[in-house]
Amino acid sequence: MMDWRNDRMRVKALMEAKESAGEVFVQGWLRTVRRSKGVTFLALNDGSCMSSLQIVVGDNSPAFAAAEDLGTGSCIGVRGEMVASPGEGQAWEVQAAEIVVYGATDESFPMQKKRHSFEFLRSIAHLRPRTNAFGAVFRVRSRIAHAVHSFFQERGFVYVHTPIITANDCEGAGEMFRVTTLDPDNPPMIDGRVAWHEDFFGSKTGLTVSGQLQGELFATAFSDIYTFGPTFRAENSNTSRHASEFWMIEPEVAFADLAVNCQLAEDFFRYMVEYALENCQEDLAFFNQFVDKGLIDKLEHVIKTPFQTMTYTDAIQRLQNSGQKFEFPVEWGCDLQSEHERYLTEKVVGGPLFVTDYPAGIKAFYMRRNDDGKTVAAMDLLVPKVGEIIGGSQREERLDVLQHKMREFDILPESLDWYLDTRRWGSCPHAGFGLGFERFLMYITGMENVRDVIPFPRTPGSARF
Amino acid sequence: MMDWRNDRMRVKALMEAKESAGEVFVQGWLRTVRRSKGVTFLALNDGSCMSSLQIVVGDNSPAFAAAEDLGTGSCIGVRGEMVASPGEGQAWEVQAAEIVVYGATDESFPMQKKRHSFEFLRSIAHLRPRTNAFGAVFRVRSRIAHAVHSFFQERGFVYVHTPIITANDCEGAGEMFRVTTLDPDNPPMIDGRVAWHEDFFGSKTGLTVSGQLQGELFATAFSDIYTFGPTFRAENSNTSRHASEFWMIEPEVAFADLAVNCQLAEDFFRYMVEYALENCQEDLAFFNQFVDKGLIDKLEHVIKTPFQTMTYTDAIQRLQNSGQKFEFPVEWGCDLQSEHERYLTEKVVGGPLFVTDYPAGIKAFYMRRNDDGKTVAAMDLLVPKVGEIIGGSQREERLDVLQHKMREFDILPESLDWYLDTRRWGSCPHAGFGLGFERFLMYITGMENVRDVIPFPRTPGSARF
Numbered sequence: 018m019m020d021w022r023n024d025r026m027r028v029k030a031l032m033e034a035k036e037s038a039g040e041v042f043v044q045g046w047l048r049t050v051r052r053s054k055g056v057t058f059l060a061l062n063d064g065s066c067m068s069s070l071q072i073v074v075g076d077n078s079p080a081f082a083a084a085e086d087l088g089t090g091s092c093i094g095v096r097g098e099m100v101a102s103p104g105e106g107q108a109w110e111v112q113a114a115e116i117v118v119y120g121a122t123d124e125s126f127p128m129q130k131k132r133h134s135f136e137f138l139r140s141i142a143h144l145r146p147r148t149n150a151f152g153a154v155f156r157v158r159s160r161i162a163h164a165v166h167s168f169f170q171e172r173g174f175v176y177v178h179t180p181i182i183t184a185n186d187c188e189g190a191g192e193m194f195r196v197t198t199l200d201p202d203n204p205p206m207i208d209g210r211v212a213w214h215e216d217f218f219g220s221k222t223g224l225t226v227s228g229q230l231q232g233e234l235f236a237t238a239f240s241d242i243y244t245f246g247p248t249f250r251a252e253n254s255n256t257s258r259h260a261s262e263f264w265m266i267e268p269e270v271a272f273a274d275l276a277v278n279c280q281l282a283e284d285f286f287r288y289m290v291e292y293a294l295e296n297c298q299e300d301l302a303f304f305n306q307f308v309d310k311g312l313i314d315k316l317e318h319v320i321k322t323p324f325q326t327m328t329y330t331d332a333i334q335r336l337q338n339s340g341q342k343f344e345f346p347v348e349w350g351c352d353l354q355s356e357h358e359r360y361l362t363e364k365v366v367g368g369p370l371f372v373t374d375y376p377a378g379i380k381a382f383y384m385r386r387n388d389d390g391k392t393v394a395a396m397d398l399l400v401p402k403v404g405e406i407i408g409g410s411q412r413e414e415r416l417d418v419l420q421h422k423m424r425e426f427d428i429l430p431e432s433l434d435w436y437l438d439t440r441r442w443g444s445c446p447h448a449g450f451g452l453g454f455e456r457f458l459m460y461i462t463g464m465e466n467v468r469d470v471i472p473f474p475r476t477p478g479s480a481r482f
Numbered sequence: 483m484m485d486w487r488n489d490r491m492r493v494k495a496l497m498e499a500k501e502s503a504g505e506v507f508v509q510g511w512l513r514t515v516r517r518s519k520g521v522t523f524l525a526l527n528d529g530s531c532m533s534s535l536q537i538v539v540g541d542n543s544p545a546f547a548a549a550e551d552l553g554t555g556s557c558i559g560v561r562g563e564m565v566a567s568p569g570e571g572q573a574w575e576v577q578a579a580e581i582v583v584y585g586a587t588d589e590s591f592p593m594q595k596k597r598h599s600f601e602f603l604r605s606i607a608h609l610r611p612r613t614n615a616f617g618a619v620f621r622v623r624s625r626i627a628h629a630v631h632s633f634f635q636e637r638g639f640v641y642v643h644t645p646i647i648t649a650n651d652c653e654g655a656g657e658m659f660r661v662t663t664l665d666p667d668n669p670p671m672i673d674g675r676v677a678w679h680e681d682f683f684g685s686k687t688g689l690t691v692s693g694q695l696q697g698e699l700f701a702t703a704f705s706d707i708y709t710f711g712p713t714f715r716a717e718n719s720n721t722s723r724h725a726s727e728f729w730m731i732e733p734e735v736a737f738a739d740l741a742v743n744c745q746l747a748e749d750f751f752r753y754m755v756e757y758a759l760e761n762c763q764e765d766l767a768f769f770n771q772f773v774d775k776g777l778i779d780k781l782e783h784v785i786k787t788p789f790q791t792m793t794y795t796d797a798i799q800r801l802q803n804s805g806q807k808f809e810f811p812v813e814w815g816c817d818l819q820s821e822h823e824r825y826l827t828e829k830v831v832g833g834p835l836f837v838t839d840y841p842a843g844i845k846a847f848y849m850r851r852n853d854d855g856k857t858v859a860a861m862d863l864l865v866p867k868v869g870e871i872i873g874g875s876q877r878e879e880r881l882d883v884l885q886h887k888m889r890e891f892d893i894l895p896e897s898l899d900w901y902l903d904t905r906r907w908g909s910c911p912h913a914g915f916g917l918g919f920e921r922f923l924m925y926i927t928g929m930e931n932v933r934d935v936i937p938f939p940r941t942p943g944s945a946r947f
Contacts, residue, residue: 021637044736045705047908064704090907092910119879121908122907144907146699146703155703159641159642173486176623177624181689182659182945196689202674202675209667238620239530240529261683262645435608442590443612445509445511472645472696475683478683479684482699
């Protein structure tokens with residue numbers, strides 16, 4: 018029941034205790050201070066769980082004087098007896114015998130007892146982890162990140178750190194950030210253009226938008242691999258769903274076709290939701306109560322419902338025959354908009370839905386051409402209330418088809434010679450998908466702005482902290 | 483014993499089987515093809531383990547014709563009977579009844595049977611995972627990454643994704659890469675200098691050199707946190723130990739002094755080495771035989787040896803009294819060089835050694851000033867054969883002392899107002915350390931060049947793949 022440090026006890030362990038541990042020592046920050054006649058109540062939180070521990074300081078306690086100056090936000094240590102709490106809402110409390118004040122505070126502390134908007138708290142992102150909501154968000158983020166690794170490691174996948182700085186400019190969709198060490202005020206120029214060969218890496222480089230291409234290289238050696246790392250988009254879009262820096266999970270599996278890929282995505286998605294329901298109960302209960310009523314029902318429903326599969330061509334037909342008015346017109350060849358995706362998953366099938374086999378023209382160059390010549394072996398997983406949450410495909414493993422496709426997409430095959438080498442020697446069918454980690458966190462927590470599930474979000478105009 | 487996909491069996495599971503699984507289906511790449519009269523032997527590797535599976539194709543097998551064209555590097559699937567192997571070195575083999583060829587190869591495949599130098603293999607980093615050595619390196623990298631998470635999660639630490647793009651230019655030592663979306667050929671200028679406020683984030687930004695400052699913010703909410711992410715150095719140094727992009731692990735612990743920090747570092751280091759010895763046996767045996775003879779002895783010795791502690795001042799005295807000739811002179815105030823560190827850990831104590839309390843002038847601004855006014859509460863863990871492998875400190879939690887220190891280091895306190903806020907309201911003593919993930923991997927594998935433990939290394943002049 019003790020901590021890795023044997024001189025203190027975490028609040029979580031104390032709250033979950035079946036019997037009193039006797040004299041305990043706890044440390045943390047005060048969420049509230051409440052004074053009544055002859056007794057002071059302190060709510061001490063140490064981040065190990067949502068709940069704060071009630072500290073009771075009676076006026077006969079040697080700690081009573083020390084408690085006099087404490088305010089919301091103070092940092093203290095308390096030694097005292099752990100006793101059954103007569104109050105409601107907690108099993109245990111601590112009767113303080115000794116208080117150590119590590120860090121005082123004053124009324125300028127921006128997070129006094131009253132509730133603050135998420136917008137305001139974003140402006141003090143360095144302090145917001147000390148609130149209930151963001152304490153919960155970042156504990157869940159940590160647990161779910163571990164769940165990602167556990168899922169794949171249990172299945173023998175190899176974790177690959179794909180590079181962040183890249184010289185490829187065709188990795189996927191999206192604008193790239195440039196990475197450079199050239200003198201910004203006076204870069205070396207040739208014929209009026211920057212001489213990139215004099216830059217740090219001897220070429221023009223940027224921040225990766227996806228680890229997929231390099232992940233594929235590793236899949237052709239280890240068979241089953243996954244990446245989990247930061248990716249970047251230099252898009253000047255200020256929406257609640259887009260950040261310039263976010264984490265992606267990208268498994269890649271050799272000898273897999275689209276069906277195996279869908280199976281893996283379904284197993285993964287279920288595992289993650291179940292993991293959250295089992296391991297983040299207290300935090301999810303908070304979100305369910307204050308952020309997104311019905312959240313837990315939604316999560317429990319999604320893992321009980323069979324995942325269905327429908328081709329893009331079928332989906333288009335279902336949308337066209339629905340009689341529903343959509344803002345964006347529906348016709349074969351168009352990209353599915355969020356309204357279409359949500360209609361399909363919410364109204365048509367009432368649960369998670371894989372849409373497969375999209376038109377080649379609206380998907381990336383590396384997706385495998387189907388025999389019809391018009392579609393590619395792509396798949397998107399749509400879920401109620403969100404729409405697309407996972408996107409993937411079988412990859413084109415035929416060298417000649419891939420080279421042809423690259424030229425069609427105006428990508429010089431020579432620029433990705435190393436990528437093509439995997440098709441040149443011992444090529445194998447393979448498939449994979451990507452899940453935006455933050456998008457999944459928004460799904461699990463009900464938080465509606467991506468800036469509220471990233472510790473220190475980077476968005477256009479903002480790289481503070 | 484079956485795989486997450488129930489239509490195939492991984493080579494690792496097959497090799498470890500206690501009894502035959504009967505008819506099996508395996509998929510992978512051929513490491514060697516050996517033909518003798520009436521029978522062909524294929525060594526099939528699927529990346530799940532170092533060992534390749536022997537496939538026996540007799541001339542009475544329907545697969546015999548398919549095996550005729552196979553060469554090193556081919557990608558195939560094999561269905562056949564798993565039987566006890568009469569040959570040496572393996573318990574099981576598979577008698578092929580059917581062979582599916584996914585990807586042929588030819589003699590231009592750069593990795594034929596002969597051994598290649600690590601230098602050569604670096605030039606084909608996209609193919610080298612298919613060799614024994616790099617298969618082992620990247621399997622170990624994956625397992626050890628998981629061990630990092632397991633260690634901290636088991637102890638209730640919160641994993642924090644600190645930002646990659648940062649507007650702080652004083653995070654730590656080292657030159658930074660700039661991140662920008664301004665038109666490189668024609669950036670907006672004011673008075674002959676780039677107008678950074680027009681850049682994507684509204685200010686000059688770069689790639690992080692450390693997540694520590696942001697980690698500290700989270701430690702003042704969750705108490706125990708860790709980071710594990712990529713960090714960057716734009717240093718133009720071409721050594722075997724420096725990469726421009728590498729992964730760091732940085733735990734940060736509230737209510738910890740230097741002694742608790744050392745305890746955590748020792749527990750962590752032992753855990754990781756023990757984890758490798760237990761979970762990466764086959765791969766470590768390979769390194770022990772071919773890369774670094776004595777490796778396993780070294781690792782077993784280090785976890786059996788008590789970790790010792792010595793102040794920097796004592797260490798200087800021991801070095802000065804040693805009678806040893808050093809290339810770099812030893813005097814109080816100097817930075818310890820690798821030769822000094824190795825002498826201390828190898829000759830003076832013969833095991834892992836924490837050196838503590840370094841002169842303030844050679845350490846970072848955020849380290850806590852000791853009462854002597856001359857030293858700071860820093861610690862480095864030195865290990866035999868390497869020297870420094872972990873560096874950390876208690877952080878300065880006193881607002882006035884920290885502000886004073888920042889000015890001494892020519893850092894404007896206003897530029898880190900958010901960092902100082904944690905000392906302003908509810909400040910707490912805290913400490914942490916950093917471990918370079920690649921440096922640890924070099925220690926565990928015996929690989930001598932950092933480029934050989936990173937999937938696609940970034941170094942000056944090189945960002946290929």
